[in-house]
Amino acid sequence: MLISHLHPDHCIDLTGMYVFRTYHPEGMPERPLPLYGPPRTPHRFTRMYHGLEHDAVERVFDVHTLADTARIEVGPLTVTAYAVQHPVEAYGFRVEPPAACSPTPGTPTPAPI
Numbered sequence: 328m329l330i331s332h333l334h335p336d337h338c339i340d341l342t343g344m345y346v347f348r349t350y351h352p353e354g355m356p357e358r359p360l361p362l363y364g365p366p367r368t369p370h371r372f373t374r375m376y377h378g379l380e381h382d383a384v385e386r387v388f389d390v391h392t393l394a395d396t397a398r399i400e401v402g403p404l405t406v407t408a409y410a411v412q413h414p415v416e417a418y419g420f421r422v423e424p425p426a427a428c429s430p431t432p433g434t435p436t437p438a439p440i
């Protein structure tokens with residue numbers, strides 16, 4: 328899960344994901360969900376979800392802090408975070424396929440729409 332920044336419209340759904348994973352009828356998944364976000368993402372989450380136990384975030388999410396040009400491997404994809412201008416620290420993401428899927432030089436590309 329990638330969180331671009333900590334404005335609520337971009338991170339409030341973490342609370343729903345927390346509930347889904349914590350109270351799932353088949354039990355909590357064995358591994359925490361990888362979560363990449365700006366610094367203070369866990370702090371923001373605990374402020375949104377008041378009353379959590381002290382280790383609740385770590386039990387559900389495997390939290391990683393984003394930085395400019397941080398690279399994240401997601402299956403066969405590579406995601407690179409880039410700092411972008413916004414009123415708060417924020418990141419855009421470039422998702423790249425594996426090299427085997429990249430077009431070779433000279434390969435025709437679709438015309439822009």
Ligand SMILES: [Zn+2]
Nearest residue numbers: 332334337413
């Ligand atoms: Zn925003």
